Amino acid sequence: MTLALALSLLVSVAAGVIVLRWVWPDPEVAWSWPLGTALGAAFGLGLSSVLLYLWMLAFGPTRGFPLVESSLLGVAAILALARARRSAHRPSPSGDRTGHPRGYLICAGGLALVAAVAAFLGLVRRQPHGEWDAWMNWDLRARMMFRGGESWSTAFSNLIPWSHPDYPLMVQSLVVRSWLYAGGETMAGPALVAAAFTFGTVLLLAAALLAFRSASQGVVASLVLVSTPFFIVHGASFYGDVPVGLFFLATFICLALDGRHGVATRRFAVLAGLATGLAMWTKNEGVMFVPAVVAGILVSGWTSGWPRARRTLAGFGLGLLPMLLVAASFKLRLAPRNDLLATLGIERTLGWIADPRRYFLTLREFVAHLATFGNNGVGSATWLLIAYLLAMGIRRRDGDRLWTATAAAALALMLVGHYIVFVTMAYDLPRLLNSSLDRLLLQLWPSILFLLFMVIRTPEEAGHSRT
Amino acid sequence: MSAGTPSLPEHGPKPWVVNRARAGIALVLLYAAASGVAWIRLAASAPARAASDEISSYERRFITLRAALPARGVVGYVGDPDPEGGTPDQREANSLLHFKRYLLAQYALAPLVLIESTEPDVVVGNFDPGSRPSLPSGFHIERDFGNGLVLLRRAP
Numbered sequence: 001m002t003l004a005l006a007l008s009l010l011v012s013v014a015a016g017v018i019v020l021r022w023v024w025p026d027p028e029v030a031w032s033w034p035l036g037t038a039l040g041a042a043f044g045l046g047l048s049s050v051l052l053y054l055w056m057l058a059f060g061p062t063r064g065f066p067l068v069e070s071s072l073l074g075v076a077a078i079l080a081l082a083r084a085r086r087s088a089h090r091p092s093p094s095g096d097r098t099g100h101p102r103g104y105l106i107c108a109g110g111l112a113l114v115a116a117v118a119a120f121l122g123l124v125r126r127q128p129h130g131e132w133d134a135w136m137n138w139d140l141r142a143r144m145m146f147r148g149g150e151s152w153s154t155a156f157s158n159l160i161p162w163s164h165p166d167y168p169l170m171v172q173s174l175v176v177r178s179w180l181y182a183g184g185e186t187m188a189g190p191a192l193v194a195a196a197f198t199f200g201t202v203l204l205l206a207a208a209l210l211a212f213r214s215a216s217q218g219v220v221a222s223l224v225l226v227s228t229p230f231f232i233v234h235g236a237s238f239y240g241d242v243p244v245g246l247f248f249l250a251t252f253i254c255l256a257l258d259g260r261h262g263v264a265t266r267r268f269a270v271l272a273g274l275a276t277g278l279a280m281w282t283k284n285e286g287v288m289f290v291p292a293v294v295a296g297i298l299v300s301g302w303t304s305g306w307p308r309a310r311r312t313l314a315g316f317g318l319g320l321l322p323m324l325l326v327a328a329s330f331k332l333r334l335a336p337r338n339d340l341l342a343t344l345g346i347e348r349t350l351g352w353i354a355d356p357r358r359y360f361l362t363l364r365e366f367v368a369h370l371a372t373f374g375n376n377g378v379g380s381a382t383w384l385l386i387a388y389l390l391a392m393g394i395r396r397r398d399g400d401r402l403w404t405a406t407a408a409a410a411l412a413l414m415l416v417g418h419y420i421v422f423v424t425m426a427y428d429l430p431r432l433l434n435s436s437l438d439r440l441l442l443q444l445w446p447s448i449l450f451l452l453f454m455v456i457r458t459p460e461e462a463g464h465s466r467t
Numbered sequence: 468m469s470a471g472t473p474s475l476p477e478h479g480p481k482p483w484v485v486n487r488a489r490a491g492i493a494l495v496l497l498y499a500a501a502s503g504v505a506w507i508r509l510a511a512s513a514p515a516r517a518a519s520d521e522i523s524s525y526e527r528r529f530i531t532l533r534a535a536l537p538a539r540g541v542v543g544y545v546g547d548p549d550p551e552g553g554t555p556d557q558r559e560a561n562s563l564l565h566f567k568r569y570l571l572a573q574y575a576l577a578p579l580v581l582i583e584s585t586e587p588d589v590v591v592g593n594f595d596p597g598s599r600p601s602l603p604s605g606f607h608i609e610r611d612f613g614n615g616l617v618l619l620r621r622a623p
Contacts, residue, residue: 112499115503118510129523
């Protein structure tokens with residue numbers, strides 16, 4: 001069973017890497033193995049989920065899926081191999097890389113990762129079914145689909161609205177997929193999916209900063225991420241927040257690639273659209289992410305010129321389109337109405353909008369949660385980053401202006417969007433702020449780290465490390 | 468903020484710039500060390516194996532009942548504690564516990580759909596062990612699985 005579970009992950013990752021390698025705009029942009037593998041793994045998880053969903057629409061959650069998926073991977077691998085033989089070898093991109101990180105930084109990064117993995121495993125042993133929402137929503141839905149057989153769509157019954165049957169299917173379908181590979185239900189399935197997303201995010205952040213900035217920068221940023229207590233604890237709770245955070249991060253990384261290579265190729269903008277679509281397929285917050293990124297691109301167009309922004313927007317839309325269709329098919333065919341929207345009444349909503357206390361309370365909680373986010377006893381991660389920023393300074397690079405404006409605007413708009421949702425839709429506002437706000441911040445956290453460490457000077461630039 | 472910091476001088480950074488950078492790295496390492504210690508403690512205090520947790524234990528109560536229920540469809544649910552009565556705090560605590568037990572029953576009995584109602588002909592009764600529950604009218608106990616778990620069926 002363990003081998004079969006490992007195979008399920010391997011097939012996803014390999015498929016994602018092969019497909020990404022296939023669409024990578026060689027020779028305009030040289031392939032980077034660390035970034036390509038980490039980004040490919042993220043796309044692979046997403047594509048596996050979509051593939052299983054389409055399979056279930058046609059055949060239900062049947063045991064033939066692993067065989068078909070593995071066969072598809074085999075065909076893709078043969079095609080990729082044939083293409084690789086034809087193309088010339090090129091060196092990896094150098095980015096801004098200078099020198100190597102100091103040994104103690106690598107040691108600290110390695111130790112922190114090992115400790116975080118140990119903690120993750122400890123949390124999983126303590127709570128093999130995850131936290132409350134995991135077994136109430138995500139794992140329940142996975143069980144209902146897997147056990148339901150031909151009647152798998154009963155999982156979306158509107159008789160159990162508290163289980164949020166309208167939630168998108170990324171996490172649940174990957175859990176079902178792990179059970180199909182394993183040949184039966186095992187709680188190691190959800191744990192593996194959660195681990196893949198949690199540590200996949202860490203590796204993607206490190207790999208992206210390694211490619212764009214320097215190895216030290218990648219180590220320091222991933223050190224902050226694995227040391228953020230809520231990131232590991234919540235990752236092991238089997239919720240959808242860390243997974244959606246991975247796709248937010250993948251979107252910004254693709255936009256960063258587009259920012260640097262968008263003149264030569266539009267493919268990274270297409271990949272950014274796909275990653276955004278996968279975020280939408282992971283949690284409903286991903287739906288809000290779409291207009292936030294579009295607005296971010298428009299903001300960058302305003303500051304850096306419309307022709308380029310139009311190109312990015314067109315590519316982004318192209319990548320988003322297939323996921324829009326998949327998500328629409330789910331919402332129209334299977335998902336009942338969202339409970340938050342279903343319980344809204346015009347009079348009550350207008351009353352909430354007109355109530356200044358709700359604005360103040362929400363703002364106060366936003367500030368408090370932001371200021372204390374990632375507190376581990378020594379201090380909060382927010383204050384740590386502010387101090388780090390002041391210590392290292394900011395590096396300006398003209399080539400990054402376009403996408404940093406997009407990312408900053410999109411992240412700010414996500415916060416504004418969450419603020420508006422709380423004020424206008426939350427029934428029990430204090431309770432909802434208390435239970436949800438940190439999770440929403442966590443979704444954005446890897447992307448915030450990526451953006452910050454893209455603009456903060458590397459240790460080498462600040463004169464700390466040898467070059 | 469040092470947003471406007473000029474580019475590095477040709478002869479290398481000034482000592483205070485280097486020291487500031489070192490302080491920044493030291494802060495990150497301090498933060499990581501504190502979390503690392505917490506992670507190790509957490510890992511060390513975890514149980515040796517899974518399945519001794521609350522959810523797994525509670526779920527085991529339903530194994531025999533599950534076999535006695537239809538494979539699919541909609542089944543009713545009644546259970547303890549009664550969310551009504553007592554002080555507001557008690558009501559809130561009871562209501563939460565009642566809901567949690569219902570959710571756990573649904574989780575254990577999936578893909579059956581459990582609804583908090585006696586409308587279906589078959590109803591799962593999930594009561595406190597040893598209690599004497601009042602049965603919904605028109606229902607009889609078809610099977611008692613012990614530990615407060617009963618299968619109720621509408622009397623013909």
